[in-house]
Amino acid sequence: MARSMHVRRPATLASLAAELGVSRTTVSNAYNRPDQLSPELRRRVLETARRLGYPGPDPVARSLRTRKAGAVGLLLTENLSYAFRDPAALGFLEGLALACEDAGTGLMLIPASPEREDVAAVHRAGVDGFVVYSVPDDDPHLAAVLERPVPTVVCDQPDIGNVDRVGIDDRSAMYELAQHLIAMGHRRVGVVCMRLARDRNDGYVSVDRQHAAHFHVQRARLAGLAMAFSEAGVDWSKVPVVERFDHNTASGEAAAAQVLDRDPSITALICTSDILALGAMNEAKRRGLRVPEDLTITGFDGIQEAERAGLTTVRQPVLEKGRAAGKLLLDVGERTRPRSVNLSTELITGTTAAAPRTIAEERWFGP
Template identity: 35%
Template structure:
């Protein structure tokens, strides 16, 4: 049934029906409850959001474009914190949230990107057709964890943060011998070591900027970081990180400092070290990046970089709510010193 036909059946105005669903403050409690009950009996469940957005020019929906399959964002703790910050702030401003995945978006074109009023774009969107279609809508966009010149953005200084945590770890060893467990350093789905010519450009990859920070700290400490001791892990999962950690801890001579590009990776190193009887931090120092909630509960607790992922999500929503789509926000990070290094 349509809004008009329901209003005619109940002998009220279309505005009254609409208010019962979307503006309850405009009706008395008893009248609203009566209308909703009668609408339910008729099988009418509210105004069509697409039609309403076409009529008013606004849907009240905020879109979040993600670069990986949606399932990844429910399992990855950093992405989970980020989306939690978005969800809390969206609810506070009485809006709805639509999550879109850029993974395999070239295979389908549903046109769903026309519904949201504005978009948060999370992570690099290289070769993503859906991202290009969203740009063509001309709607407000804020990017997070990558920068596009024409849009507002929220980032952290990944290179400076990585430099800080690596410098701290290297100074804790009298004869430091370092290795890196990297995340998405090259275009490969395999857990593997890398060569220099395979690396992403700095503009493409947060991980590349973190790698530059590690290298900068090593150079200042006169330490050679061989590419043979840099691993690429394609996805931020415990299983893949554990595979890389087993390879790394079996190297002879074994590094005594392991710089990890995420806390998930670092926790896998701690797990493998415990299985192999390698003492942390006595024999190896381990540092992470992100400061996920689990980082303080590992054994030993993890030294890491806090990048306030939840706050990124909140700030991104607030920028769009305020109409600020030009600011380039660089959020602060903090070195969190615990026992693993």
């Protein structure tokens, strides 16, 4: 006859309270409201819980009771690995995590590939609010977020007017960089930009596509360039602008090659991110072009790798962006209208920009 095995049942909140001779509220407070107990009593509750195998309050039941998930959702319309691979995204993520740490709340990453329409991840996310990081204005995941009855903060893009937002003045920042190049004598330029829409386009960009870009940050940066060079007498419609869907150095290399193959006589290649600019520098080296003696190359973001390379760029406070977005979302004060935080940028005049070797000011692009 087989012997029956005695299986020890896990402790419950009630059995733990009975073992300690305290109320169930006291046990609950040890986990959820530790400030209500003396350090000695809380330590005794937690030590006894470990000895008896009590796992703590059920987080699902607690969220149902309090209607709080205890977490912020970060919507990235990229694959999850992008958040840990792209330096600007990584800096933003660090700043947001710091804000969550300060508030004692969790952080849930909600990746949504730009080539997928499924918004189930947004619907399933158990969060108290969303931070939306740099998405196009027609993204279905953004629409799904805005349907949720929770606070939302947008970082960078899109600027939709009725939602709290954190960002920079991309247009003015790029205008300042363009003026710096114009003052050096550059008129014959090319541009490499990040993706402008959700459809894949790895090629030249018309002025119409620039104006209709669903990624507002790229649209603003291109607009800043167009304004500055138009004021300097350059016909912007003749400036070669090449778009890349994927954001990596390989894309920067390929795009730079496309521009230089079309017009080897350009004196400056302006990139709308440092990652693309670093790729462009690789392509220039492959062609035997010296930077900046033969070709000026500029970027945007101010990542550490760009600083080490001496890149002329625009530094933006990516960590502070994340921290500001988190603080804005977690601020439970009265909200009567959408709030906006606009952070400052800094033009970094590195070693990759110089006056053209021959200042051919015949205004090739001019009227």
